[in-house]
Amino acid sequence: MSWSDERVELLKKMWGEGQSASQIAKELGGVTRNAVIGKVHRLGLSNRSGAGASDGGAKSKTSAKAKPAARAKTAKSEPKTETPKEPAAAPVSRVKAIIPAGQPLPPQPSANEIDPEALAKVNEIEKKAKKLSLMELTERTCKWPVGDPATPDFWFCGLPVQAGKPYCDAHVGVAFQPMSSRRDRRR
DNA sequence: CCCTGATTCGC
């Protein structure tokens, strides 16, 4: 396949719309996402001007970037500092459950007031939760704690996490509320 | 693991 005007145009269009390279490649057919990215670069529109779009893995690299130069076989045997797997701070949501009654609760930002939908979603997925122990958590398992840590009935969600996030899709929903839960609250 | 774009370099 070659880059006909039409194909290039579609490429530009989709790229402009914020479509990912893989999506564009899929749409065009006959090319890989690498081909698309390569073309995008050659066309000089590597930087999606203005369009915020879904920034999957793009992190506006700084111009001058260190490059390995000869990418032969030099690299590959680096020490690589593995992420020592953090315990991850407990979400404030279930705090109430793990704090003995009678103790004053620390001021919680917005422990309450979470999208009912998000909560419902959580309740649903928690049924499917893998109920992992702390040791079983990995970089891609939801680290949302459930239950009382001082109890055998304590586990972590363990469902697949959302890329880059510490929690699964549902828990991300209640963990990161985009400021402004209630839009229009009739009172 | 999935995914993203960025870069290099032989073709």
Added chain:
DNA sequence: GCGAATCAGG
């Protein structure tokens, strides 16, 4: 000019 292989990161 092209794009696979690789890098770098969420």
